[in-house]
Amino acid sequence: MSVLHSDGEGLFIAPGLGYNMDWDEEDSVDHQLLILQKADTLASENHLKEALDLFSVAIRYGPVKPEQLSTLVDCILRNFKATHASNPTDTITHSKKDSSADQNPGDIFCCPGCHRLLSEPLTVSCGHTYCKRCLQRDLFSKCKLCSNDMRRRAEMPLLRPNVILSNLLEKCYPSEAKIFKDISKVEDLLRKRLFEEALALSNSIIESDPGEALARMCRAEVYAGLKQYKSALKDLEELCVTSPDWPEVYYRKGKILQEMNCTNDSLQVFLQCLALDEDFMPARKEVEKIVYDLVSPVCKNVKAGLQETALSSSPHTRSKVLVSEAQAQAPPTTHTYQKEECDVLSQLENVEHSGLSRASSLRVHGRLGGSGPEEGMKRVSSAPQLGDQDKGVMLKRKLSICEAGSSVIDNGGNKHKKQVDVMVAGSCTPAPCREVPAELLEASDLECPLCMRLFYQPATTPCGHTFCKSCLERCLDHMSQCPLCKESLKEYLASRQYNITEVLDGLIKNYLPEEHLERHKTHIEETEELSDLTKNVPMFVCTMAYPTVPCPLHVFEPRYRLMIRRCMETGTKRFGMCINDAQKGFADYGCMLQIRSVHFLPDGRSVVDTVGWKRFQVLNRGMKDGYNTADIEYLEDVKVNNAKGLLKLQELHDQVYEQACGWFQSLKSHFRGQILQHFGPMPERETDLQATPNGPAWCWWLLAVLPIDPRYQLSVLSMMSLKERLVKIQHILTYLQSIPNE
The missing domain is CATH 1.10.4060 (LON domain-like fold)
Structure with missing residues (x-):
């Protein structure tokens, strides 16, 4: 049976001891779970080397899913970002999370995902709008503006482009709308693997607009499909310079490097992608797979690399062989990636929270030396294999060599600059979206089809139609269908996430301020009218209610749904309760109820918990939007003074x-x-x-x-x-x- 012990720097497998394969399966699972928990703890505390050891040991006990290495990936990413920020002139940038109503007006039509002009805009449940392409490709797990969970993709197939927003984009940017349609055709051809036709169309788009970054991204994918990796990398290199904070560029670059069997190089690029956006899910999954392969005991590549790293005595010779092998498989433009390998490995197994200064000494002005002690990891096909029982020992020896060689510095070759240099401060700003042509924008473009007034708190349904939030809720009180296209909105009704469509709300506030102010004043006046607890008080005609006594209600009629919602929105949370009267409609006396809580059911009904507040006498009766109202006077007991x-x-x-x-x-x-x-x-x-x-x-x-x-x-x-x-x-x-x- 194997033995785990510690020498002060972390747990590892004792040399010369193998695994007893006759262990009880349940014991093995329990041991694996304990080891994984310990590894997660070490990774969360930034003890990278020890965590790598334990994850490798855990995999020996049985299957481990790559996603179970998520904590380890977080640790690697933290070290990667800290290392590449060791130079004061280097910074890893992050996307700003601003509400569309607060950001630069010129950025209102920008997609939060790709920072480009919106194309086929889809409004998600949180109220933010993205390009259809960004959502369909599952590029991120959280909303970039509000961190709402985006992994629940059940709603994605139901989403339709925002009709109002699509019309505005075509009206304001006709030439861009045409380009987006052509790019959509390129992507359709890519999905059908019609690469030659896709290449011709993407070349045509780039010729007409050389600065069209998305078309260049698509062309890189076409080149990759044609196995023309040199051309694909050339397009992506240009995008890394012109759009340095676009995570998808680095992800696509990493995928191409993977296809070229440059695993370590792709890992570095995937980490660059995650440094820009930690929620970029495709890149995170790739890093998890790569790290899993690196720590897996059945991975021949890592065992060969570890042996060569630990035993080879001529790092300069290894460097020459490494470069010659890489140049035989990859285009000339990829030679810079080979010099980054020591950097990648130092992130994985040498750089940790307590030793960042050692890792920082590897870097001078953003370069790495070509003779680092770990470059032998590339020669995975020709190196002899390690036995499983020696893996832990060799990993330990390799870590020691990494630390000993941490003083190696750059030899002065500018051609070996790190790829991460494109992310220096001052050059990582997205290309600004085009200004909204205010002269083309009219209030009639932003009118609710139900109340025929300017949108107030616009809410967009999954079918792409937009209404005032209050107008939409009133319609859903009567039927669970879209008022315009009659598509079922049962799931939308059940979720009750009628969030404001931020793009349209920001557009109205920034470009139609006078009209918005007038509409806001009208809304305030209507709300104040509903807030008066003596005039036009809403009346629920149902049963007897008494002061201080609970009165639970089941609300299902559309008129009372509206009434309860208005009581909540105005903040009064009160309404009158009277019993029926055949002649007058409702009795002359009743009790005001205070709402304590409302529980909405999936079909729009609600259970309302109320308690009696004050007694009243009805002075005048009225009607509003289908429910009864009254002017009332409150009753008080006459006090006895003697x-x-x-x-x-x-x-x-x-x-x-x-x-x-x-x-x-x-x-x-x-x-x-x-x-x-x-x-x-x-x-x-x-x-x-x-x-x-x-x-x-x-x-x-x-x-x-x-x-x-x-x-x-x-x-x-x-x-x-x-x-x-x-x-x-x-x-x-x-x-x-x-x-x-x-």
């Missing part, structure tokens, strides 16, 4: 309270259980009877549970004298106690 009257009131109160407790205890247990489940326990006796405008809470709790006609309950609710209310309750209890309890 001491004698207050003493008699207290005696009556105590007498009726005891009678109420006796009646409740006389009920059968299942009846008591139902009451307690629905209304909660009976409130305690209060010492100050006149502390609140509505009197003791237990009176209202008892009135709610008493089995009497709602009309009789309504007469008690309308009373403004606590004494009269107690007498009324006493009469009811006396009557109920006279009836045999069945």
